[in-house]
Amino acid sequence: MEATISFRDVRLGFDEGDIVRGLSFQVFPRETLVLLGETGSGKTLSLKMAAGLLRPLEGEVSVLGKRVSRMKEKELLGFRREIGFVFQEGALFDSMSVEENVAYRLREEMVPEEEIGPKVREALRFVELEHAIDQMPSELSGGMRRRVSIARALITKPPIVLYDSPTAGLDPVTSQTIIALILRLRDTYGVTALLATHRLQDGFALANFFFDATSNKVLSNREKASRSLPGESNTRFAVLRDGRVFFGGDSEELAAVKDPYLKRFLV
C-alpha cells in the first residue's frame, strides 16, 4: 500500500541549528499518526513540511504521491486544496467573521455564493457552532476558535487533515470536545491525519475510541468489537526526540515501553 504521507531522512534547521534531524515516517490511508514530543522536538515543523509551508534542507517529503519538498510555491498553492490544516491557536483571520473564515477557501476558488452558504452551515453544524456564524473570532472562546478552525479545514472535504496541538491550552472538558470532533471527522469522512501533540491522553483517546454515526456518539473500541460494528481506523504513535523518531508503534506498544524517556509521557 502506498503511503499517503511519507517523510524520508528529512532535515530542517534555522540559524540556531538543526531542529529536525533525519526524520522518517509514513502515514497510510485512513490512518492517524500521533506525533508526540516535547516543545521544540519538531512536531509543528513536521506538519508544516507536510503541507509544504516549509521546505526541508535535506530529505524528501511526499504527500499523496507528490514530492511536496520539490514542488514550487505556485504548484503548492493548488495542491494544498487536498490538505486541511488546523493550527495551534486556530489562526482564524481576525478581520473576518466566522462565516467569512469558514467560507474563505470557497470564495478563493470562486465557488458561486449560493453554494457557499449551505456548505458553510454544514461545516459549522458539524462542529456545533452554527449559532456563531456571524460572530467575530475575538468574541469566541479558545475552544470555539479551534472548532471554527476545524470547520474551516474540512470545508473542502480534504483527504488529509493536519492538526497542530489541537488541545493545547484548553481545559479537559473542551479538549474532550475537540478530540471527539477529530474522531468524528476521521470516522465520518475517513480522513488520513497527522496530529501533533504533547498530551498522550489525546493519542490514546484517538486509538481507543471511535465515532458511531448511527448513535451519533463516541464509543470505545471494545463496544465496537462487541457490537461488531464496521469501520477500520488505525492510530499509531511516533515519539519525536531531538528532531527524529525515537519511538514508533501502536498504543499497546507505547503503553508497554520501559524506556525512561518514553515513560515520562505515560505519567
Place this chain on the structure above:
Amino acid sequence: MADTPLQVTGKEPEAPESRSASIPEILIGSAKEAVLRVQEYSYLALQSVTNVFSGPHYVQDILDQMDSIGVGSLPIVLLTGFFIGAVMVLQTASQFVRFGQTSLTGDAVSLALVRELGPTLTSLLVTGRCASGIASELGSMLVTEQVDAMRAMGTDPSRKLVTPRVLATVLVVPLLTSISDFIGLVGGCVAAVFSLRLGVVQFWTRAIDALELSDIMQGMMKSIVFAFILSTVGCYKGLTVRGGTQGVGRSTTQAVVISSVLIIVADTFLTKLALYLADKLF
C-alpha cells in the same frame, strides 16, 4: 509496524557541535545576512509589482486599503500641509523683505511645496501612520500563524496582503500630495495676506506662474516612488517579524525608520534625476 520505517530505536540523539565563531566569521555572517535581507526585500517588492499583471486580483482589498491609507491619512495631511505652507511663507518672506521682494514669496513657496515639501512631508506622514500600521498588522498576522493559514488554504500572501497595500499606497499618496500642495498654498496665502499684506490674486498668480509642468512631474514622480518605498518596506518588515509580539513592535519601529531614511535618501537622487530630465526634456 513492519512495513513502515518507524522503528523503536531508543538511540540517544547526537549532540550538535558547538564552537564559538571568530570575528571574521561573525562579520562575514552579518554581511551575508544583510545581502540576504536586501535580496528578500527586492524579491518581495518585485513580486508586488508583477502580481498586478496576473490574477487573482483582490479589488476589494485594494479599495479597503485605499480607504484606510488615503482617507485615513487625509486629516493629518491637510493639517500639516496648511501650516507648512504658512510657515514657508513666513520664513521666505523674512529673507525677501530685506531686498524688498516680498512679492516673490508666492514663487518660492509654490516651487518648494510642489517639488519638494509636498511629496516628502506627505510621504513621511504616511510612513509614520501607515508603514507602521502595515508592519504591525502583517507582523501580528504572521506571529498568530494567519499568514501560514492563508498559504495553507492556497492563497499567495504576496497577492492577498502585499500587492493591495502597495497598489493602494501608490495610488493614494500622489493624490494626498496634490491635496497637500494645494492646502499648503492656501496656508501660504493666508499667511501672506495677514502677515505680509500681499494680495490674494497677486500671491496665487505668482504661485501658479512659477510652476512648470516639469515641477509637477517631479513632485508626482517622487510621491509615487516614496509610496512604493514606504509600502514595500512596511510589508517586508511585517512579513519578516521574528520573536513573537515583541518582534512585532521592533519591526514596526524599523519599518518607520528604514522607510523614512530611504525616502530622504531617494529624494536626493530623484531631485538630481528630475532636474536632469527637466533640463533635457522640457
